[in-house]
Amino acid sequence: MKKLLLLIALIVTGSLKSQQKLAFSFGETPQTLLLNPGAETNFKSHYGIPMLSDFSFNLGLTGFNLNDLFSNDSRAFRTRFEGVLNKINSTDYINFNTKIDVLNVGFRLDKKTYLSFGFYEELDFISYMPKDFIELFYYGNEPFLNRTFSLSQVSMKGDFLGVFHAGISKKVSEKLNIGARVKIYSSSINIESLNNSGTFSSTTSNENIIRQSLNNINGQIRTSGIVDSDDEYVDSPNEYFSRTFLGGNLGLGLDLGLTYHFTSQLEFTASLLDIGFVKHSKNTKNFNIDGNYTLDGLNFEYDTSSLSNYWQQVEQDFRDRVITEQTQEAYTSWRPMKINAAFKYSFGEKRSKSCYSKTHKQYYYNAVGFQLHNIMRPIKPQFSFTSFYEASLSKKIHTKFTHTINDYSSTIFGAATSLQLGKLYVFGGLDNLLGVADVSTANSIAFNFGFNIVID
Amino acid sequence: MNMYIKNLVAFFSLCFLISCTDNLNFDEINLNVDPILTTPLIYFELNQDDFYNSTTGTEIPMITDTSDFRVFKSEINLNVDPILTTPLIYFELNQDDFYNSTTGTEIPMITDTSDFRVFKSSAIRNDVFKAVFDFEIENRFDRSFEVNIVFFDGNDNITRTIPSFTIVPQDLNYVASESIEIDASPIFLTSRKVRVEVKLNPSTTQIDPNIYQIIKFKSTGTFHLSI
Numbered sequence: 001m002k003k004l005l006l007l008i009a010l011i012v013t014g015s016l017k018s019q020q021k022l023a024f025s026f027g028e029t030p031q032t033l034l035l036n037p038g039a040e041t042n043f044k045s046h047y048g049i050p051m052l053s054d055f056s057f058n059l060g061l062t063g064f065n066l067n068d069l070f071s072n073d074s075r076a077f078r079t080r081f082e083g084v085l086n087k088i089n090s091t092d093y094i095n096f097n098t099k100i101d102v103l104n105v106g107f108r109l110d111k112k113t114y115l116s117f118g119f120y121e122e123l124d125f126i127s128y129m130p131k132d133f134i135e136l137f138y139y140g141n142e143p144f145l146n147r148t149f150s151l152s153q154v155s156m157k158g159d160f161l162g163v164f165h166a167g168i169s170k171k172v173s174e175k176l177n178i179g180a181r182v183k184i185y186s187s188s189i190n191i192e193s194l195n196n197s198g199t200f201s202s203t204t205s206n207e208n209i210i211r212q213s214l215n216n217i218n219g220q221i222r223t224s225g226i227v228d229s230d231d232e233y234v235d236s237p238n239e240y241f242s243r244t245f246l247g248g249n250l251g252l253g254l255d256l257g258l259t260y261h262f263t264s265q266l267e268f269t270a271s272l273l274d275i276g277f278v279k280h281s282k283n284t285k286n287f288n289i290d291g292n293y294t295l296d297g298l299n300f301e302y303d304t305s306s307l308s309n310y311w312q313q314v315e316q317d318f319r320d321r322v323i324t325e326q327t328q329e330a331y332t333s334w335r336p337m338k339i340n341a342a343f344k345y346s347f348g349e350k351r352s353k354s355c356y357s358k359t360h361k362q363y364y365y366n367a368v369g370f371q372l373h374n375i376m377r378p379i380k381p382q383f384s385f386t387s388f389y390e391a392s393l394s395k396k397i398h399t400k401f402t403h404t405i406n407d408y409s410s411t412i413f414g415a416a417t418s419l420q421l422g423k424l425y426v427f428g429g430l431d432n433l434l435g436v437a438d439v440s441t442a443n444s445i446a447f448n449f450g451f452n453i454v455i456d
Numbered sequence: 457m458n459m460y461i462k463n464l465v466a467f468f469s470l471c472f473l474i475s476c477t478d479n480l481n482f483d484e485i486n487l488n489v490d491p492i493l494t495t496p497l498i499y500f501e502l503n504q505d506d507f508y509n510s511t512t513g514t515e516i517p518m519i520t521d522t523s524d525f526r527v528f529k530s531e532i533n534l535n536v537d538p539i540l541t542t543p544l545i546y547f548e549l550n551q552d553d554f555y556n557s558t559t560g561t562e563i564p565m566i567t568d569t570s571d572f573r574v575f576k577s578s579a580i581r582n583d584v585f586k587a588v589f590d591f592e593i594e595n596r597f598d599r600s601f602e603v604n605i606v607f608f609d610g611n612d613n614i615t616r617t618i619p620s621f622t623i624v625p626q627d628l629n630y631v632a633s634e635s636i637e638i639d640a641s642p643i644f645l646t647s648r649k650v651r652v653e654v655k656l657n658p659s660t661t662q663i664d665p666n667i668y669q670i671i672k673f674k675s676t677g678t679f680h681l682s683i
Contacts, residue, residue, distance in 0.1 A: 076533075077533055077534055078533070078534055078535065081534055136538075137536065137538060138536050138538060139538055139539070140538030140539035140540045140541070140681070141539075141540055141541055142538075142539035142540060142541040142678055143539065145541075202541060205543075207546060207674075208543040208544075208546040208674045208675070208676070209543065209590060209592055209674045209675065209676045210541060210542075210543050210676055211543060212542065212543065295542070295543060296543050296546060297542075297543030297544050297545055297546045297674075297675070297676075298544060298545045298546070298570050299545075299546055299547060300545055300546070300547040300568040300570070300652060300673075301547070301568065302547065302549065302553055302566045302567075302568045302654075304566075307569075308570070309570060309571055310545075310570040310571070311570050311571035311572065311573050312571060315573075
């Protein structure tokens with residue numbers, strides 16, 4: 001048994017690839033409450049170990065993998081880069097997310113109510129591949145006569161923020177448990193370029209050999225936090241971190257969740273996370289471009305009575321028709337809302353365990369089910385479908401095995417576990433068992449673990 | 457007792473949050489990563505016969521060997537070589553552009569000039585290694601004419617003269633191209649003006665401003681960059 005415990009502990013602490021969705025509906029860890037405020041809790045109180053109570057890291061990319069760029073073969077890097085450029089399309093993306101739970105505490109208010117609150121820091125970045133403009137930059141426009149390059153492919157969003165939260169989980173009936181969590185966001189950095197539109201093209205023309213056109217260009221980059229009040233770029237880590245503690249641009253958010261038992265064996269859980277926004281009004285710096293322009297070249301007129309500086313005319317005409325500006329306008333940034341839902345059917349040996357207030361909870365040693373996980377992203381939602389099998393090896397060791405289909409792959413096999421070492425609860429997961437052998441060929445790298453003191 | 461613990465937890469949590477905002481000193485964050493990497497390098501084993509030339513029966517006083525040393529050679533070597541094409545000068549001239557209605561005489565040559573600011577941008581100037589100019593000319597005149605294109609720097613010194621084109625009457629598809637290798641002609645990067653001369657060649661056929669006949673001139677510049 002000790003060897004088994006050690007093995008599981010090694011798996012947990014050595015996990016290099018997992019995702020937070022593994023922890024969803026995995027009810028034996030306090031951090032489940034962050035993924036579903038309506039999750040059932042069976043403990044009296046919990047105290048997350050500061051900075052270690054929940055740590056997750058997720059780096060994912062679609063369309064190519066590291067091996068495509070850095071494989072150890074005789075091809076020149078340029079050849080590999082061009083291969084990747086050929087493979088990707090404009091809906092492929094790079095996504096990075098990490099969360100550090102700085103503080104997480106919860107306690108039972110009464111038999112039906114559990115309160116939890118805390119603070120975590122989050123860094124989130126997603127950028128879609130603007131294939132048109134990468135190719136335009138890399139090859140130039142000469143090989144692409146009559147091709148349209150779309151500015152709408154430029155879509156990215158990056159956030160660094162602190163989140164203060166307080167949640168309540170309430171048992172409404174034997175069948176239903178609901179919960180909510182209020183969040184105050186303190187944004188340190190926000191950079192986003194969304195909803196861009198318009199095209200650039202070089203086409204054959206009757207006026208000149210070619211014509212260049214900017215059609216209905218409307219683009220913007222909005223930033224907050226990268227410049228200070230004097231419009232100087234901030235280069236102090238101190239300032240970036242301190243602004244996450246209510247010193248940045250503030251926002252408000254809400255998580256909602258529920259757990260419903262159709263029968264003692266069939267359970268449905270669902271949550272909506274980060275229904276919220278941040279109002280950016282301090283230290284903003286925005287860049288806008290808007291207009292139409294057609295360039296046929298310099299039209300020499302050979303008019304001796306009025307000599308013209310054609311180049312200057314073209315430049316002025318461009319400035320008049322294509323407005324570029326920097327502003328410090330306030331703006332609202334929406335948080336990427338997450339939707340989770342899971343059906344779980346429990347079966348097998350029925351056991352009961354001691355819970356708070358000397359009550360007992362009955363549970364089954366095995367369960368199967370499926371869950372949906374969706375994050376609202378700028379161009380399209382990131383959707384995952386996971387089927388899972390849960391097994392309790394003992395009262396204190398619970399495991400979960402998953403198969404996930406998402407943007408990254410259709411063959412993501414994962415495992416998660418939580419174990420109880422006295423009052424210490426440890427949880428973690430590994431979400432791409434097949435990718436462990438060669439990380440370079442995997443499309444996502446992630447890990448998730450946590451250490452909490454739980455009082456039953 | 458329960459209330460006591462809850463209050464205690466709340467108190468400590470509050471203290472922690474306050475300490476985060478007031479007492480944490482992020483100025484101390486100064487993380488210089490100075491890794492020291494050790495790697496095996498050269499090793500060898502020599503016998504006495506390595507210093508002995510058995511053919512001449514003499515000692516070899518010194519032996520040497522060499523190897524590539526590629527510690528600092530990065531595999532990532534991505535040169536971006538975009539080719540940018542942009543429309544340049546174009547014009548359309550009628551016969552009356554070569555006719556002085558006041559004097560009733562033919563104008564043998566007309567000239568126009570403009571700024572040429574492509575190389576004012578250091579991004580282009582530093583990375584361009586080749587410029588190609590393409591010309592398409594349509595001559596519906598019953599006269600041949602010559603086109604002379606000259607580039608100048610900011611002080612009106614000639615930086616490049618494109619060889620003249622002579623377009624025969626009714627040549628509707630005259631095409632020409634001029635390629636400039638910057639290495640061979642770096643002075644071209646100082647070009648700031650361009651002048652285009654259109655010169656009618658002498659002929660017995662006279663210009664008639666009352667007849668609509670045109671010359672069409674089109675051009676593009678293609679700039680090969682290595683970034």
